[in-house]
Amino acid sequence: MKEKKGEAAAGAERIIKKYPNRRLYDTRTSSYITLTEIKQLVMEGAPFVVRDAKTSEDLTRSILLQIILEEEAGGSPMFSTSVLSNIIRFYGHAMQGxxxxxxxxxxxxxxxxxxxxxxxxxxxxxxxxxxxxxxxxxxxxxxxxxxxxxxxxxxxxxxxxxxxxxxxxxxxxxxxx
Known part of the structure; x- marks a missing residue:
């Protein structure tokens, strides 16, 4: 991901827009990016937010979950079926919070x-x-x-x-x- 000259200070939250066609647009670099590039932002610790291009709804969590899903399907999962089942059981439980x-x-x-x-x-x-x-x-x-x-x-x-x-x-x- 190439940075433009004169960008905001490093550490400023990067805004990624998600369009209805599922494409992700990095407003800092004025280019479309992939989930792999968003994963790289996570690995670098770069602050970012993913917003719906029409509604401005925060979609960051769903994009991060999508990255986790791809990683889990990629051959060497981190979570066993038992762990995932237990996490699901906590939803709606008194201890969820x-x-x-x-x-x-x-x-x-x-x-x-x-x-x-x-x-x-x-x-x-x-x-x-x-x-x-x-x-x-x-x-x-x-x-x-x-x-x-x-x-x-x-x-x-x-x-x-x-x-x-x-x-x-x-x-x-x-x-x-």
């Missing part, structure tokens, strides 16, 4: 682990990389354990929030525990 935050915090935690590993492995030769990976088993176990503990803590917080909300709702009806 908490699930997004819970997943987001856990994914952020995994990203932090990935970043730490990348920082530790910078500048390694192939031989050093082999030695580095041999030493990582205990370190990875520690990071995974830390991640699981963090996940458990988030789940306990979520349960406590639900309990408080339930108590507040019961009190509003004049019922006490």
């Amino acid at each position: 908490f699930m997004g935050g819970y997943l987001e915090k856990n994914i952020q935690s995994l990203q932090d682990v990935q970043t730490k590993l990348a920082e530790q492995s910078k500048g390694l030769s192939p031989e050093m990389w082999t030695q580095f990976m041999a030493m990582q088993t205990p370190a990875m176990q520690g990071l995974v354990t830390q991640n699981l503990e963090q996940s458990q803590h988030l789940f306990v917080q979520m349960q406590e929030q639900m309990q408080k909300q339930t108590e507040q709702m019961l009190e509003s009806f004049g019922l006490k525990r």
